[in-house]
Amino acid sequence: MSVKIYKINEDLKEFMPQEVIDLEEKATWGNPKRGVMDLPYTKELIEEHSLCAGCPESAAFRYILASLPDPENTIIVNSTGCTSLVFPHIAVHTVHSLFGNQNAVASGIKRVLEWRFPDQVKDVVVLAGDGATIDIGLDCTLQSFFRQEKITTICFDNEVYANTGGQDSGSTPRGMEFKMAPGGKQWDKVPMWQLAIDSGCHYVARLTVSSPKKVEQVIKKAIYVAREVGPTYVHLYTPCVLELGLNSDQGLWEMRERDKERFKFFEYMTPEAEEVIKRKKEEGLL
Amino acid sequence: MSQKVQTEKVRYNRMGQRIVSPDYLLFEAPRTKHFITGSEAVKEAAKRASVDASISYPITPQSEAAHMLGELWREGYIGVYFRGESEFGVMSAIAGCAMAGARTLTTTSGPGTLRAMENFPMWAGSRLPIQLVLMARGINSPLSIQPDNLEISFLLDTGCMVWHAETAQELFDMIIAGFVVAEQPDVHVPLITAIDGFFISHTREAVYLPPEDIALPPYDPYKAPMPVIDMEVPPGRFMRDPFVMKSNYISYATHASWQFEVRAAIERSRPYAKHYLRGLVEHFGDPEGEILFIASGTAAAQAKEATQILIHEEGIKARVLRIKTLRPFPTEEVREAVKGAKYIFIPEFNVVGWLEREVKRALYGYSDIPIFGTPRVGGGMTMPPEFIVQEVLRIIGKEVKHVS
Numbered sequence: 001m002s003v004k005i006y007k008i009n010e011d012l013k014e015f016m017p018q019e020v021i022d023l024e025e026k027a028t029w030g031n032p033k034r035g036v037m038d039l040p041y042t043k044e045l046i047e048e049h050s051l052c053a054g055c056p057e058s059a060a061f062r063y064i065l066a067s068l069p070d071p072e073n074t075i076i077v078n079s080t081g082c083t084s085l086v087f088p089h090i091a092v093h094t095v096h097s098l099f100g101n102q103n104a105v106a107s108g109i110k111r112v113l114e115w116r117f118p119d120q121v122k123d124v125v126v127l128a129g130d131g132a133t134i135d136i137g138l139d140c141t142l143q144s145f146f147r148q149e150k151i152t153t154i155c156f157d158n159e160v161y162a163n164t165g166g167q168d169s170g171s172t173p174r175g176m177e178f179k180m181a182p183g184g185k186q187w188d189k190v191p192m193w194q195l196a197i198d199s200g201c202h203y204v205a206r207l208t209v210s211s212p213k214k215v216e217q218v219i220k221k222a223i224y225v226a227r228e229v230g231p232t233y234v235h236l237y238t239p240c241v242l243e244l245g246l247n248s249d250q251g252l253w254e255m256r257e258r259d260k261e262r263f264k265f266f267e268y269m270t271p272e273a274e275e276v277i278k279r280k281k282e283e284g285l286l
Numbered sequence: 287m288s289q290k291v292q293t294e295k296v297r298y299n300r301m302g303q304r305i306v307s308p309d310y311l312l313f314e315a316p317r318t319k320h321f322i323t324g325s326e327a328v329k330e331a332a333k334r335a336s337v338d339a340s341i342s343y344p345i346t347p348q349s350e351a352a353h354m355l356g357e358l359w360r361e362g363y364i365g366v367y368f369r370g371e372s373e374f375g376v377m378s379a380i381a382g383c384a385m386a387g388a389r390t391l392t393t394t395s396g397p398g399t400l401r402a403m404e405n406f407p408m409w410a411g412s413r414l415p416i417q418l419v420l421m422a423r424g425i426n427s428p429l430s431i432q433p434d435n436l437e438i439s440f441l442l443d444t445g446c447m448v449w450h451a452e453t454a455q456e457l458f459d460m461i462i463a464g465f466v467v468a469e470q471p472d473v474h475v476p477l478i479t480a481i482d483g484f485f486i487s488h489t490r491e492a493v494y495l496p497p498e499d500i501a502l503p504p505y506d507p508y509k510a511p512m513p514v515i516d517m518e519v520p521p522g523r524f525m526r527d528p529f530v531m532k533s534n535y536i537s538y539a540t541h542a543s544w545q546f547e548v549r550a551a552i553e554r555s556r557p558y559a560k561h562y563l564r565g566l567v568e569h570f571g572d573p574e575g576e577i578l579f580i581a582s583g584t585a586a587a588q589a590k591e592a593t594q595i596l597i598h599e600e601g602i603k604a605r606v607l608r609i610k611t612l613r614p615f616p617t618e619e620v621r622e623a624v625k626g627a628k629y630i631f632i633p634e635f636n637v638v639g640w641l642e643r644e645v646k647r648a649l650y651g652y653s654d655i656p657i658f659g660t661p662r663v664g665g666g667m668t669m670p671p672e673f674i675v676q677e678v679l680r681i682i683g684k685e686v687k688h689v690s
Contacts, residue, residue: 108382
């Protein structure tokens with residue numbers, strides 16, 4: 001158990017900020033049944049977010065961090081973009097190295113941790129935007145699937161390069177107008193969830209983050225399957241309220257609208273993944 | 287040192303090799319003579335270096351060395367090994383291995399170096415003591431797979447240490463010494479160990495090797511100046527105010543000071559490198575030589591041959607200052623060595639003359655001795671010692687007697 005890394009030296013406790021003391025005392029360590037229902041009562045692993053007001057990514061971050069089954073043994077690998085601004089606020093070991101190499105870095109970390117700690121399970125989770133996952137990092141993303149790396153890849157799809165000021169990405173639907181697609185994007189949205197299936201992922205889900213409980217279930221399934229079987233992929237719609245021209249309170253509305261169409265809940269699993277999920281349900285962990 | 291080891295508890299690494307001190311492995315252990323290539327020297331060094339992880343990608347001329355690291359993995363000498371998707375992916379994945387606490391070794395050549403380029407400053411900024419064996423082959427269009435070391439020029443400002451070996455023997459010793467120097471807690475930056483491809487990678491020479499049942503102490507990641515990414519070491523959260531989110535004086539100062547710190551870490555490697563490499567430079571030839579060659583790698587080997595011709599056939603006093611470490615650059619050693627020289631020649635296996643630039647920067651304001659960046663060959667051309675001698679004689683205005 002590495003929850004010990006949150007233990008504060010008693011002699012120094014009086015000097016520590018309350019937020020750090022709370023991490024030791026009020027966060028949900030050592031409880032795989034933790035989930036989004038704990039959010040109002042426990043210390044969250046995200047201190048605060050540095051995104052725009054009402055950004056659905058911030059909700060996604062909170063749900064995911066509340067759902068990690070074993071946060072004290074979880075490493076999150078990140079990439080460049082809006083999400084990278086949030087990572088310093090997260091209280092697990094995180095990595096930002098380059099734009100688009102997140103699945104390669106995660107592969108190295110996972111393999112070495114398996115070798116250094118053969119009797120422990122360390123979950124390695126990749127969390128990056130659609131530009132990082134699908135455009136600049138597609139090679140590293142798919143190759144980690146081909147190699148059957150036991151990592152969970154989560155894509156925050158806002159269908160745009162938001163952090164650089166609103167350019168179309170591979171994930172932008174055809175016809176939407178952004179700053180590098182004057183007159184509208186000329187090509188179709190990349191069906192990343194389908195590429196993940198074809199590339200060897202054992203569990204794939206596509207959804208918006210309009211339902212916290214659903215996000216929790218999907219994240220837990222993806223991590224449990226990655227531990228035992230192989231790569232898993234979760235594609236989340238986290239719309240950019242700013243670039244869509246919405247008000248900060250309209251993110252949830254936007255996601256609920258997309259729930260009915262291009263982000264309709266979709267889930268795929270291989271027979272091996274299904275077996276793991278069934279067992280975890282029997283154990284009361286899903 | 288060997289006596290001292292015997293009084294301590296004998297330790298073994300995961301492969302069952304007896305762990306010995308770096309000094310014993312490098313300087314004291316009995317050695318036997320082997321007739322091997324530079325690629326095989328990489329394997330023999332890795333075998334004795336308790337390497338945790340290696341990731342490879344094919345490119346000529348480094349592929350053979352990478353194959354042999356794979357063989358070591360199969361035999362159990364290396365813990366993690368696979369072929370990655372590209373040099374960019376490989377250098378990212380090996381960074382992940384190092385972040386997770388592994389001693390790491392990888393190899394590349396020529397265009398692969400530039401495909402991977404974005405990773406090298408990231409390695410340095412992340413303070414990862416990764417060792418990259420660079421078997422230089424040049425970079426160019428049209429495609430070339432010949433000896434040329436142009437890519438070393440691009441690596442000098444990445445924040446990595448860069449060493450340049452002259453022979454397969456030196457490559458073997460540098461790889462072992464390299465882990466020891468790069469992993470010092472007050473250094474802890476990446477090391478690029480360069481050789482000239484084909485000349486060293488593909489030719490056989492006598493290499494003296496210590497026994498294969500002894501090895502370097504394993505890497506202890508918890509001595510690193512940065513937290514290991516394994517959720518076993520505090521802090522659980524690294525930062526509260528990320529630099530990138532702030533556009534203010536403190537953010538700029540933090541970024542600037544970290545870049546200076548990476549370079550300062552390279553400077554702090556000097557005493558360790560001096561000890562384990564037996565000096566940052568090598569002196570060869572007549573100590574009173576008026577003709578001074580400053581060179582590194584294979585060009586230095588050719589300059590040594592030319593020096594012999596100049597001394598013994600032309601009756602001209604000549605010498606070589608061979609540079610072993612390009613980063614840190616041996617500025618003081620160069621300034622000291624040029625005393626008494628009348629001409630400085632810098633032969634190089636590349637068309638840009640990166641070593642000439644380095645030497646001129648070190649000597650600016652310290653010496654008026656004329657510096658000639660010649661001969662300089664590229665694209666796979668050879669540099670016969672006779673050619674070097676002809677160039678020297680032509681420039682100093684002497685008749686070419688014995689060389690035609």
